[in-house]
Amino acid sequence: MYTDFSLRILIYLGSKNRSELSTIQEISGKYGISKNHLMKVSHELGKAGYIETVRGRRGGIRLALAPEQINIGAVVRRMEDDFYLVECFQPSGGRCPISPVCRLKGALGRALQAYLQVLDEYTLQDLLVNTEDLRVLLQLNENISPVRTADAPLPGYERHSPPAGHETAEAPPE
């Protein structure tokens, strides 16, 4: 779940202009997922250096790195806390009695490496090649209108019309 939500936050932020801020409430509304979970995940993404938080009443989060600098394998390694198909992969080592001699560990370890190596081939930029499609489904282009009928009104944010530049609907530069 952490990994899923992490990747969704990154895709969401990457679909906006690089400097544009998003709120957890807004992302929560768009994906229909719990604000509490998103808050925990965005805290972790912040600690990992992938996103940055601008505090204050008109604050929010945005990518701290260019999308091509965010490696998907690295994000998954960092955010996923349950690669443990079997007990002996737990950080504690588990308590399976055959663990010291079991050949399964080696097989599953090789398989996990193969999995992550595929993800290492991707950056966030590769997931944003079709930003315009993403923007449509995330209803990001609808922000263009100064009058929001707001599927998820953001208290404290939306009393004002959106900041200038909001309507330039392109992927981050570089």
Add this chain to the structure above:
Amino acid sequence: MYTDFSLRILIYLGSKNRSELSTIQEISGKYGISKNHLMKVSHELGKAGYIETVRGRRGGIRLALAPEQINIGAVVRRMEDDFYLVECFQPSGGRCPISPVCRLKGALGRALQAYLQVLDEYTLQDLLVNTEDLRVLLQLNENISPVRTADAPLPGYERHSPPAGHETAEAPPE
């Protein structure tokens, strides 16, 4: 958990003589895992044709195939019901709004294939190359004594001394 327990049951049964029967209670005691979970998992393993059940008071389970005929990738594909690092991998498809255009699915799908392809290289026999080490840790050689002090006494089974041939402590033939 299903996959973990499946593989452990198969390794346990494969560490015994091919014809020898084991009970869920015995396996539960050896691994220290829930009898209820093991019963569900062994039911699935039976449905999949990997193990067979001999009914009756002295009944139990054993491998239905030679260890080299049991492919680990196939077992994991069959038993694992949660490859869903992200919601859109659920059989229902989930309800993530960007699912129709999201490039992440392709990346994670390729990664999962790479994972399973590694496991396809192994059969149960490859995990049993050190059967004697497994038998020691699973305390299978201790059955040799007709007087069991029994870490997990099996009501209904152990009133009688172990069947003849119990003491031949080798890996399945073929």
